[in-house]
Amino acid sequence: MTKQTYLTGITTTGTPHLGNYVGAIRPSIEASRNPDNESFYFLADFHALIKSQDTKNLKQSRMEIATAWIALGLDTDKATFYRQSDIPEITELTWMLTCLTAKGLMNRAHAYKALVQENTDSGSADADKGITMGLFSYPILMAADILMFKANKVPVGKDQIQHLEMARDIAQRFNHHYGELLVIPEVVVEERASVLAGLDGRKMSKSYNNTIPLFSTSKQLRKSIMKIKTNSKEPGEPKETQDNTVFEIYRAFATPEQTQAFSDAYAEGIGWGDAKQQLFELVDSTLSEAREKYNALIEQPEVVEQILKEGAEKARVHSHALMTEVRKAVGIR
Ligand code: TRP
Numbered sequence: 001m002t003k004q005t006y007l008t009g010i011t012t013t014g015t016p017h018l019g020n021y022v023g024a025i026r027p028s029i030e031a032s033r034n035p036d037n038e039s040f041y042f043l044a045d046f047h048a049l050i051k052s053q054d055t056k057n058l059k060q061s062r063m064e065i066a067t068a069w070i071a072l073g074l075d076t077d078k079a080t081f082y083r084q085s086d087i088p089e090i091t092e093l094t095w096m097l098t099c100l101t102a103k104g105l106m107n108r109a110h111a112y113k114a115l116v117q118e119n120t121d122s123g124s125a126d127a128d129k130g131i132t133m134g135l136f137s138y139p140i141l142m143a144a145d146i147l148m149f150k151a152n153k154v155p156v157g158k159d160q161i162q163h164l165e166m167a168r169d170i171a172q173r174f175n176h177h178y179g180e181l182l183v184i185p186e187v188v189v190e191e192r193a194s195v196l197a198g199l200d201g202r203k204m205s206k207s208y209n210n211t212i213p214l215f216s217t218s219k220q221l222r223k224s225i226m227k228i229k230t231n232s233k234e235p236g237e238p239k240e241t242q243d244n245t246v247f248e249i250y251r252a253f254a255t256p257e258q259t260q261a262f263s264d265a266y267a268e269g270i271g272w273g274d275a276k277q278q279l280f281e282l283v284d285s286t287l288s289e290a291r292e293k294y295n296a297l298i299e300q301p302e303v304v305e306q307i308l309k310e311g312a313e314k315a316r317v318h319s320h321a322l323m324t325e326v327r328k329a330v331g332i333r
Helices: 018-032 045-051 055-071 088-098 103-107 110-121 138-148 158-178 218-226 245-253 256-267 272-298 301-330
Strands: 004-011 037-044 080-083 153-156 186-189
Touching (some): 018 055, 037 045, 037 301, 055 080, 055 272, 088 138, 088 301
Parallel strands (some): 153 186
């Protein structure tokens, strides 16, 4: 088998939560340990800038997310871990791709269309009200992220599938005009099981405000878990495991044997308080070692900075090489 190049970006807004861990961080760290893969993981801080102009928050979020990945065991010698904004070639490639991308393709992006629809529904005279060019051309920046490193596998959530299709379109167009320089990426969609439910039962997401933070204190973690919405079944009444948030989160952290025992306890009518306590103990013990590392590292931002700098240097060997070819191909030395 030829070496597969995995690449994925993490938009640096918000505080890392259990859903990020189960859905993205844990599988990525596992994939990075496979010697058959080459992996690129990066902090998409230029993408974050599209969503938020809160300078302090952006900085804080970027630090928390970088620290979390490192504390959880990402091997930054094996994987290339960097910050998007440290790779100037990415914005350069973005422009080259922008000049090739049909505006009509961007008009069809779901995220853009949803905002236009909102404006139209609210009776606004301007359908593009509040929409920046950054948001409009977001998929081109994302295409540059991917194409720069010749990634052939891109693990993302379902909401990002269309962006991957656009990246393929854009790459094909480039190759058609300038020769086969870019690798056509494939999407790898996270399995349904890796989408974690949040406090209210919907997908755990910062946009729903229903998250459980990864690295709070034990006490805060317990408090969050106790807030998970459950039904009004009394202790002693048998309970359904299906679509039950407490059970789903438990399963995401447990061994098959632990999950079976928990399922038996449901059938035997465990009370919600006890079930949540068990969930708390499992999550707390799973994360306790990483939490210690996290708490130590977050006090040493210079260590994290250094790791990111080294990552950027590794990444720039690739980006520099590709851009040299791209400049030549398009006729700009
Ligand atoms: N847009 C992605 C998200 O919000 C993050 C991202 C940016 C990304 N660039 C990427 C993901 C490149 C995969 C590949 O989830």
